[in-house]
Amino acid sequence: MPGMVNDTPEFIYPSQAVKDFAAAVGLPEPGPWTREEWDAFEAEQDAADARLAEIIARRNAKNAA
Numbered sequence: 001m002p003g004m005v006n007d008t009p010e011f012i013y014p015s016q017a018v019k020d021f022a023a024a025v026g027l028p029e030p031g032p033w034t035r036e037e038w039d040a041f042e043a044e045q046d047a048a049d050a051r052l053a054e055i056i057a058r059r060n061a062k063n064a065a
């Protein structure tokens with residue numbers, strides 16, 4: 001996610017925009033994350049995107065029939 005985090009060798013820190021968003025919606029300040037935590041998060045997001053795409057495709061196919 002370009003612009004969302006700043007990479008360092010040890011930790012990944014959220015950008016100021018992410019911190020501001022979290023504060024605006026009442027969430028605790030995010031990060032920093034280890035590379036392993038960040039990779040796991042991205043894998044979860046990719047899996048969720050794939051599931052949502054399947055749901056949308058099934059719904060579109062059902063509505064087209």
